[in-house]
Amino acid sequence: MDKTVPELAEELDINKLRIYRYIKKQNIKPVRTDKNVQYFDETASDAILRRFKDVSGSHGSNDTESDTTSDTAENALIELKDSIISRQDKEIEQLYRQVENLQRTIDQQNKQFDQQQQLELESIRTFKKNMMIDTEYHPDTESDIHDTSNDTKSDTNDTRGDTKKGGLFAWLRRHRD
Known part of the structure; x- marks a missing residue:
């Protein structure tokens, strides 16, 4: 269980500043x-x-006991450093996996974006191609559009000489006959 410095100081009965x-x-x-x-x-x-x-038990001890104590402390520190390094290695590995996942996501999005652009380009090409085919089959399309716009803007004269209002329906009636 994780401990705080005040808990350790209380357990050892020493000042926490030490x-x-x-x-x-x-x-x-x-x-x-x-x-x-x-x-x-x-x-x-x-x-x-x-x-x-x-430290508290070695005040009256001889040199061999202090050597053993320092070895024990060094071993404990080495173990502590090893555990910290191990934990950090695990974190690094986890972060590396996250970066790889993000890179795969970015690659997939780039691929989808490229596909979308290709589809849009193909749609534009198909639309232009259809427009050209449509004008080839109906060569008078542009003149019809032009005539229609003229009919809607001004009055027209009937074959009998009467003035009639223009418009799309009037034009269609005149050209249907």
Whole structure:
């Protein structure tokens, strides 16, 4: 279970500032920080506890015991650093997978965008082709359009000499006969 510095200080019955100094000196990183409270995992907590238990118990010991204590502390730090490195490697791997997934998504979107552009271009070509075919089968289309626009703008004279209002329906009636 993750522990905070005040919890460790209470357990060891020492001032928490000593623990903060040790953490800073050894560059021990917390597992998480929540509302400015740092939480340390079991490995880090055990290393801190061993360090201060060894220091408090080694005041009257000889040199061989202090060497063993320093070896134990070094081993604990090595374990702590290894666990931190392992955790960071896992994070890097996870981020790498996320980047790969995002790259695949981008590639798919680019492919879809390219397909969309090709479809639009083909639609435009087909439309132009159909317009050309339509004008080939109906060569008087442009003149009909022109005549219609003229009929709608002005009055026309009937074959009998009467003036009639123009318009599309009047034009159709005249040309139907």
